[in-house]
Amino acid sequence: MGALGIDLGNSNTVVCTGRSELVLEEPSVMLLRASRGRRVKVAAIGHDARDLVGRTSAEVTAMRPLHDGVITDLDTAQAFIRAVLRKLAPHRWQRIRTTAVIGVPLGATPLERRALLEAAEEAGLHRPVLLAEPIAGAIGCGVDPLDRRTHLVVDVGGGTAEVTAFCFGEVLAHRSSRIAGDEMTLAVYHHLRERHGILVGEIDAEDIKIRCGTAEGPTIAVAGRDAATGRPKLVTASIEEIQEAVRPVTDAIVQTLASCMDDLPPQSVGDVLAEGLLAFGGGSLLRGFHERLDEALGFSVKPAERPLTCVAEGAASALRNQSLLESFRGW
Numbered sequence: 526m527g528a529l530g531i532d533l534g535n536s537n538t539v540v541c542t543g544r545s546e547l548v549l550e551e552p553s554v555m556l557l558r559a560s561r562g563r564r565v566k567v568a569a570i571g572h573d574a575r576d577l578v579g580r581t582s583a584e585v586t587a588m589r590p591l592h593d594g595v596i597t598d599l600d601t602a603q604a605f606i607r608a609v610l611r612k613l614a615p616h617r618w619q620r621i622r623t624t625a626v627i628g629v630p631l632g633a634t635p636l637e638r639r640a641l642l643e644a645a646e647e648a649g650l651h652r653p654v655l656l657a658e659p660i661a662g663a664i665g666c667g668v669d670p671l672d673r674r675t676h677l678v679v680d681v682g683g684g685t686a687e688v689t690a691f692c693f694g695e696v697l698a699h700r701s702s703r704i705a706g707d708e709m710t711l712a713v714y715h716h717l718r719e720r721h722g723i724l725v726g727e728i729d730a731e732d733i734k735i736r737c738g739t740a741e742g743p744t745i746a747v748a749g750r751d752a753a754t755g756r757p758k759l760v761t762a763s764i765e766e767i768q769e770a771v772r773p774v775t776d777a778i779v780q781t782l783a784s785c786m787d788d789l790p791p792q793s794v795g796d797v798l799a800e801g802l803l804a805f806g807g808g809s810l811l812r813g814f815h816e817r818l819d820e821a822l823g824f825s826v827k828p829a830e831r832p833l834t835c836v837a838e839g840a841a842s843a844l845r846n847q848s849l850l851e852s853f854r855g856w
């Protein structure tokens with residue numbers, strides 16, 4: 526396989542080759558089967574695993590390799606990375622000396638970074654290197670982090686929203702919040718239960734949130750269970766009310782952005798006002814997200830062309846740029 530750029534996210538895992546070819550984009554979910562007297566085995570990963578969540582026997586457990594963007598259990602993370610590598614290259618010889626640049630939240634502690642490197646090495650990667658996700662995402666969007674102007678980016682993932690300003694190979698300001706895409710999903714769930722008395726599953730609530738972005742009419746149909754009787758129920762919800770329900774989450778992200786801006790020197794603020802804010806990560810695809818940020822911040826928001834894959838793409842292209850990896854090694 527040679528070299529890979531990997532974005533190991535809370536929600537999704539994305540892998541690109543050194544030639545920036547997208548080779549894997551799957552949910553970060555793994556099903557583990559415990560069979561008596563034997564080692565726990567990986568039953569499924571990615572889309573297969575996500576489709577089976579809630580449809581398996583008691584012997585099968587669904588696991589996510591990361592929480593809030595960092596590893597909490599080394600064995601799970603290692604098993605997940607190994608399963609991803611096997612999916613990409615089934616034969617052992619194909620994986621020999623495969624190296625990678627892996628995205629890591631900028632706010633990760635040295636211990637969390639060490640855990641990720643250890644899991645990656647144990648899973649079979651050769652000398653993996655870490656690169657801060659906001660920097661990798663910016664590179665994936667065509668921004669040069671060694672540029673002499675300040676760039677401001679927001680990465681709205683599932684578990685975290687990270688705001689970062691950088692210039693000339695240095696991070697000038699950074700803020701991270703645990704209020705991101707998953708909180709938007711939760712807001713949709715609570716709204717449907719309170720306003721319409723309907724209970725939907727976590728995956729359905731996420732699907733409704735995403736469908737709001739592509740719905741042609743002003744309303745969408747929602748199927749679930751009546752919160753009082755438990756019977757199947759169908760309701761119609763307006764896009765506007767769902768946008769309103771998610772607004773506190775977008776407002777919290779605006780707050781994070783505003784406090785990051787407060788830490789910037791005046792010259793950098795000028796750059797940001799002129800250049801605008803680059804937004805990526807799946808949460809930035811929320812309907813009305815950019816307009817809300819535009820309106821609240823008063824400067825332009827540039828949506829990434831490929832918000833879900835730019836971190837892995839940027840990590841893959843950083844493989845060819847040693848000086849860039851050196852500059853951001855400590856971040």
Ligand SMILES: Nc1ncnc2c1ncn2[C@@H]1O[C@H](COP(=O)(O)OP(=O)(O)OP(=O)(O)O)[C@@H](O)[C@H]1O
Nearest residue numbers: 534535536537682683684685706806807808810811
């Ligand atoms: N079209 C869409 N509209 C709204 N939200 C979306 C859309 N597509 C994806 N999302 C949301 O984006 C989030 C996942 O984004 P992404 O894949 O960038 O996160 P991640 O990198 O896995 O997570 P993290 O950065 O927290 O580790 C989920 O909450 C998902 O529901």
